Amino acid sequence: MEQNGAATPSFHRLLVAEVITETPDAHTLVLPVPPELAAAFSYRPGQYLTVRVRDGGRVFARSYSLSSSPHTDEHLRITVKRVPDGQASNWICDHVRAGAALDLAPPAGFFTPASLDDDLLLLAGGSGITPVMAIIKSVLAAGRGRLALVYANRDRRSVIFDAELTALCERHGDRLTVTHWLDGDRGAPSRDALAPLLSAYTDREAFVCGPEPFVLVALEALRHAGVPERRTRIERFDALPCAAAPDAAGPPAGARDATAEVTLDGQTHHLAWPAGTRLLDVIISAGLNPPYSCRQGNCGACACRLLTGEVDLVHNEVLEDEDFADGYILACQAVARSERVSVTYY
Template sequence: MTFYPLNVVEYVPETTDSASFVFEIPEDLRATFDYKAGQFLNFQIPWKDFFIERCYSISSSPITDARMQVTIKRVADGRASNWFNDEVRKGSKVMVAAPSGRFVLKEQHDNALIFFAGGSGITPILSLIQTALLTTDRPVQLIYANRDADSIIFKQTLDGLASEHSNQLSCHHHLDSDGEFLTQQKIEDLVAQRWDADFYICGPGPFMDTVEAALADHNVDDERTFIERFVSSIDPDRTEAQTQMEEEPDIGDVKLKVTADGKDFDVEYLSGKSLLESVLADKSIEADIPFSCQEGHCGSCMSILKQGDVKMRANRALSKRDLAKGYVLACQSVPMSNKIWIDFDV
């Protein structure tokens, strides 16, 4: 992964524990940093005598904002989030990789959009909402849960959007301080039978579990459910990163088939490498292979295992529900059978 130095041209405090950081993109990097609403950036951050990496969602919209912005909320004992909020200001230089991610609007869909955000999960969702309001006439509903009124990120922006687009956008705030805990029953009341909508979910684990359970109860199709999970990579000095992996068995010759961009490719599997590493090494593949962190935490290389068995060295992006459906992370998957077929067109 290549990181580029970007200058912070604006620092905007959002709440007492979150701030936005606006970047200037040099002319020669404009194409590299072209992005879709809902995507994220991978950052390389100095820490002691090494570097750590973190992914943060882009909160600006490519349609409405001239410059790219991320918004970062402090996490207790969070190395990167506290570094950003304590150290990074206007004039700072930060190492950033190109945008990535699949948490984007489906252009071929024309049904309603219902967004569930919890806390800092609003960051990619704000980008999606702003883009949808200006590029579609789809009804948009935001259900946003927070601890209290002071912790609502983008409160003024959301109020302005709701006022300006009152015929298209509705916002519902749910505050723990008011006893407005988001339950499955509350979700059902708010959705109001619009179960044919596209649903976008981003927030803390328990919040997302509640929303996913409500959608499952109403048999919402997976093709209309889009989920973004915030997870952190494992730093080099963490105990988990130093734990040795189990020895991987020698499977012998492996036939690897890959589907991407609607085409099938036969790929030479490189012994000891992940499926993604083998795919990227094959320069004959004429397809856009999605990947970013290559560490198992961003989920960009998520694919469906259509044939064979694999073992994932690490998994910090897929839920139990994802695993049950056959999803794997190509960057962490190694073959456990002689025939493997993975499909990136998911």
């Protein structure tokens, strides 16, 4: 996320070249990148883009995984699925057509394989297939890894990339296996039903993406099958409106009132930061539009860089030691431990 060590405006305007209807509820936006932005929008398979949507007087920033692969696709692609109360996703599905302009922040996220030569176990639910699809295409095109995908949906009409997955299986049957789980045929996935599908792949790193209920069941199934937690990567796509959860137990020990210096979109703001309040809530309450998605410490969409001061993260399921070493924190989970804290979004 750092570009030459300097803070630069986060959002750039790109034109939509094409809108592809994947299912009745899911659209893929094809986004060519002009040459002058090619470096800023280079990406790894499994990363996401943050989209800033303006609907009347309202502004929403939401993150959508790239379903394109840097190894196979000429243009960026994000796949957006309509969800209940999804203010941004529903607006995109209803209004965005070829020729429309969107404000996009450069790729970010940590749901990426360490090597395209590794054998992987992939579990996706619904629109959680989008970053998984990017990983599949990349491994098959530029790596030597073998892939096993378990993909859960309501019914066959809900399967995003159905034809593309079928074609990839036909071309790479020795390296890609796809198991479709359709609720209409089998009922909702459960730990005991999923675990036998995973038992042959317990030596692989597992990538899990989907709505919260699917992720929880998938994690239980992986543990039951014998996949160590340290080899499991998670990306959640919640179909619920984003809302900050109150801290019923009160501020964490050591939390204190502070001043936050926040650099966002090339401008620096000084904000009062009450003890125990999450940094993301402070920034949003000030009328700013930072990137975020799950607000639960699960997706990494709100990651920013800590320049000075100290914070505690209430919860974290995405940042690893090397990310902390580079200074990254999650705004949605950060509470202040020092009187002054400075962060920046690149």
